[in-house]
Amino acid sequence: MNIWKKLTDTMVIFYTVIIIISVCILLSAAWALAIRPNTKKERMERFKGVLFAHRGLHDISSGIPENSLAAFRAACEEGYGAELDVRATRDGRLAVIHDPDLLRTAGSDLKVNELTAAELTSFSLEGTYERVPLLEQVISEFDKALLVEVKPCGKDYPAVCEMLCRLMDSRGVSWCVESFDPRVLLWFRKNKPGIPRGQLSMIFDRNTDGLGRAGAFVIGNLLINFITRPDFIAYKFDHRRNLSLRLCRRLWKVRTYYWTIKSPGEAEAAFTDGAGIIFEGFKPKLT
Secondary structure (H helix, E strand, O other), X not given: OHHHHHHHHHHHHHHHHHHHHHHHHHHHHHHHHHOOOOOOOXXXXXXXXXXXXXXXXXXXXXXXXXXXXXXXXXXXXXXXXXXXXXXXXXXXXXXXXXXXXXXXXXXXXOEHHHOOHHHHOOOEOOOOOOEOOEHHHHHHHOXXXXXXXXOOOHHHHHHHHHHHHHHHHHHOOOEEEEEOOHHHHHHHHHHOOOOOEEEEEOOOOOOOOOOHHHHHHHHHOOOOHHHHOOOEEEEEHHHOXXXXXXXXXXXXXXXXXXXXXXXHHHHHHHHHOOOEEEEOOOOOOOO
């Protein structure tokens, strides 16, 4: 009886271990498939080697505020691409501004989406002569590659995406789109699959940016890639050791940009890692 009991106990342990290993393998496979981006590289080839100036090549000490026409002109003159942020105005125009209100950049607590384009563009940026620009003003002067971030816009995201495409298509600008909101990427996958799209992400920790813990975990770990199929990932530089990002890069060879790179040393670390950069505060060398 003792021998039979020992044999039974051994078999139970053996099968338990097999089940645990099998579950781990299945979960790992599911995770790998969940983070799978678009594996076709052709759409991103024209952006190879492009260095994106974050909100333009701004330098407030020289009177050039972020997301201003002067900042985009400076980026263009130096041969850089530019990253910029778009938000919809009350009358359905696209303004180039990062924050949802004007408090930080123009000293007013008015919301961007509560102002008309005419009202918004009357505000001066950071005490300079520069005004809040509309996207159409930027692309009329900027002939380098643009990385357009669609800021959170709630249920209105389809209208914002449509406005963005109409405007960019009418000017023939070389551009790609990115957003923290996976619905924006899904819209582009369904409606404008030829436009390169990127998932913005970071490790959210306690700052979930309104996503909730579950949403922050999913987006922070790129677990919705299998639905949105991003062409590239734009990930916070300080969080680049995130396991999902590392697996996505190793398994699926996804194009990656780090943000925001603020020194030549960080740029070198990004290049060594095989990533592109979205930078500010210095002028990286063009290759």
